[in-house]
Amino acid sequence: xxxxxxxxxxxxxxxxxxxxxxxxxxxxxxxxxxxxxxxxxxxxxxxxxxxxxxxxxxxxxxxxxxxxxxxxxxxxxxxxxxxxxxxxxxxxxxxxxxxxxxxxxxxxxxxxxxxxxxxxxxxxxxxxxxxxxxxxxxxxxxxxxxxxxxxxxxxxxxxxxxxxxxxxxxxxxxxxxxxxxxxxxxxxxxxxxxxxxxxxxxxxxxxxxxxxxxxxxxxxxxxxxxxxxxxxxxxxxxxxxxxxxxxxxxxxxxxxxxxxxxxxxxxxxxxxxxxxxxxxxxxxxxxxxxxxxxxxxxxxxxxxxxxxxxxxxxxxxxxxxxxxxxxxxxxxxxxxxxxxxxxxxxxxxxxxxxxxxxxxxxxxxxxxxxxxxxxxxxxxxxxxxxxxxxxxxxxxxxxxxxxxxxxxxxxxxxxxxxxxxxxxxxxxxxxxxxxxxxxxxxxxxxxxxxxxxxxxxxxxxxxxxxxxxxxxxxxxxxxxxxxxxxxxxxxxxxxxxxxxxxxxxxxxxxxxxxxxxxxxxxxxxxxxxxxxxxxxxxxxxxxxxxxxxxxxxxxxxxxxxxxxxxxxxxxxxxxxxxxxxxxxxxxxxxxxxxxxxxxxxxxxxxxxxxxxxxxxxxxxxxxxxxxxxxxxxxxxxxxxxxxxxxxxxxxxxxxx
Numbered sequence: 001x002x003x004x005x006x007x008x009x010x011x012x013x014x015x016x017x018x019x020x021x022x023x024x025x026x027x028x029x030x031x032x033x034x035x036x037x038x039x040x041x042x043x044x045x046x047x048x049x050x051x052x053x054x055x056x057x058x059x060x061x062x063x064x065x066x067x068x069x070x071x072x073x074x075x076x077x078x079x080x081x082x083x084x085x086x087x088x089x090x091x092x093x094x095x096x097x098x099x100x101x102x103x104x105x106x107x108x109x110x111x112x113x114x115x116x117x118x119x120x121x122x123x124x125x126x127x128x129x130x131x132x133x134x135x136x137x138x139x140x141x142x143x144x145x146x147x148x149x150x151x152x153x154x155x156x157x158x159x160x161x162x163x164x165x166x167x168x169x170x171x172x173x174x175x176x177x178x179x180x181x182x183x184x185x186x187x188x189x190x191x192x193x194x195x196x197x198x199x200x201x202x203x204x205x206x207x208x209x210x211x212x213x214x215x216x217x218x219x220x221x222x223x224x225x226x227x228x229x230x231x232x233x234x235x236x237x238x239x240x241x242x243x244x245x246x247x248x249x250x251x252x253x254x255x256x257x258x259x260x261x262x263x264x265x266x267x268x269x270x271x272x273x274x275x276x277x278x279x280x281x282x283x284x285x286x287x288x289x290x291x292x293x294x295x296x297x298x299x300x301x302x303x304x305x306x307x308x309x310x311x312x313x314x315x316x317x318x319x320x321x322x323x324x325x326x327x328x329x330x331x332x333x334x335x336x337x338x339x340x341x342x343x344x345x346x347x348x349x350x351x352x353x354x355x356x357x358x359x360x361x362x363x364x365x366x367x368x369x370x371x372x373x374x375x376x377x378x379x380x381x382x383x384x385x386x387x388x389x390x391x392x393x394x395x396x397x398x399x400x401x402x403x404x405x406x407x408x409x410x411x412x413x414x415x416x417x418x419x420x421x422x423x424x425x426x427x428x429x430x431x432x433x434x435x436x437x438x439x440x441x442x443x444x445x446x447x448x449x450x451x452x453x454x455x456x457x458x459x460x461x462x463x464x465x466x467x468x469x470x471x472x473x474x475x476x477x478x479x480x481x482x483x484x485x486x487x488x489x490x491x492x493x494x495x496x497x498x499x500x501x502x503x504x505x506x507x508x509x510x511x512x513x514x515x516x517x518x519x520x521x522x523x524x525x526x527x528x529x530x531x532x533x534x535x536x537x538x539x540x541x542x543x544x545x546x547x548x549x550x551x552x553x554x555x556x557x558x559x560x561x562x563x564x565x566x567x568x569x570x571x572x573x574x575x576x577x578x579x580x581x582x583x584x585x586x587x588x589x590x591x592x593x594x595x596x597x598x599x600x601x602x603x604x605x606x607x608x609x610x611x612x613x614x615x616x617x618x619x620x621x622x623x624x625x626x627x628x629x630x631x632x633x634x635x636x637x638x639x640x641x642x643x644x645x646x647x648x649x650x651x652x653x654x655x656x
Contacts, residue, residue, distance in 0.1 A: 011276025080115030124159035231471020256464025368631035436635030458632025501570030510572030
């Protein structure tokens, strides 16, 4: 079986092919109008038999459908009186001092929200069932309105899902896509549960249509879809739970970075994924960290996802002058079309253009020489921007890099310093097509001592997908005070979730001996409104106090403790491509200088060597200033840095 990882980004679609002996990488421009086109084009270029392929695919289809408001026409069926929960939301303001704040409108307009006379008590007792007459009336209205997807969200359905299931099964007979909150997120807090379910209903039909076109266009049936939690699922499961795939691409990158770091003997890392449209950063302490507190476009999505932060600073991020006359970068992006000015179509300067102007990208070696960049056009348009700012072109280009770096440094501080982690203890693992160009300056600004740039850094997210296991997450709200139940009694509550998880994972062809189960709990002190997630072990009470102190700076062993939710993660281990060490050789100074150029850095044009990374042997040493090029990315080494190549061909970069 040949494993292929495919990652669709905003600018490029990346491919990593592993046939058991050799690793091949490839990039093509994304096709936003029809993402499947780029997938088909890339696979054709790789010239491989599709019938032998096992594909793991991360896609921006669900993400873009949600962000661009291009999803299905959705209706919401809920308990009478709770139709406006998704519009009321929480009292917390996203911008506390903005007197003119405009909130995102709900995905379901008011006229498409229907309340039914049903009621489940907080204890789970069914006080009032659903009347079939009400369902018939709603069914007629759904047909009349042309509804293609319905979210069913009843009060306290996490305690007893009977009423929700009655409605879901009845409407499924009509051929409408149904998202029931008891299936998507059976947890308390109605706003978050309603919101997550509605988002799933909104994106699932579009995702389903895309995956069907992908299945029809490929000769292999062995296709898995990357999830936001760092695992993969079948296409059938992804069609039903598309909300699980909203951050699938970035999750693949974090999984890949964590795996590469472990091979290099590193536990504490900050993954830094700078692509064409955005930058994703995540902190790992040996394993990929998860969170259930995700907010996208001001809407909570309460499912387990890789804990990361995204900022609108990528290679294609646009530079512009704000109303106050200041230079800004992003979050708007040139995307794949028209792309940066240097691609030949764009007319607005981007971060990539600034790097090219400063000599850090070589026009002849971009994408392995398959794409020649337009340097004259870049000089012209940077000149126009410089004229408006009354600065020199080179100062504007350097300013664009500085602003982008500042935006990315702020994101790293949010996931590290603001959560009590000292960034100086971590290694920055830089990847994505643009990551290597900014990694050293970013590390220096944060006092990070070491940078690791993997081989084929520009396609690491796709590589991460090839090593992703099949993962299923399940949860249930129990709201129990710890004193009321002991460890073994709470452990018994996990059994139904474990049983369902085992059944679902085994149905995807995984052997029972390859299945691993992880239990966790969401806990809090009595009276608190939010929880901390931690593994469920016999020492869970002591572990909670320790985690609370580390997170918030204090703990109180005299307070009562509640277990709010129980969580089960069932992992089906998959066969993975293995990265082998290269044959050891004596340390050498790298001699593979392709040519010399000039790079602008901190007010000076510096004579700079260009190295072809494919010809740099392991244990080679490279001193900055240097530009190291490969087919999928470029790494810029400032004057005060030195780089060595480890046994896995990673660039290990440190200050001299």
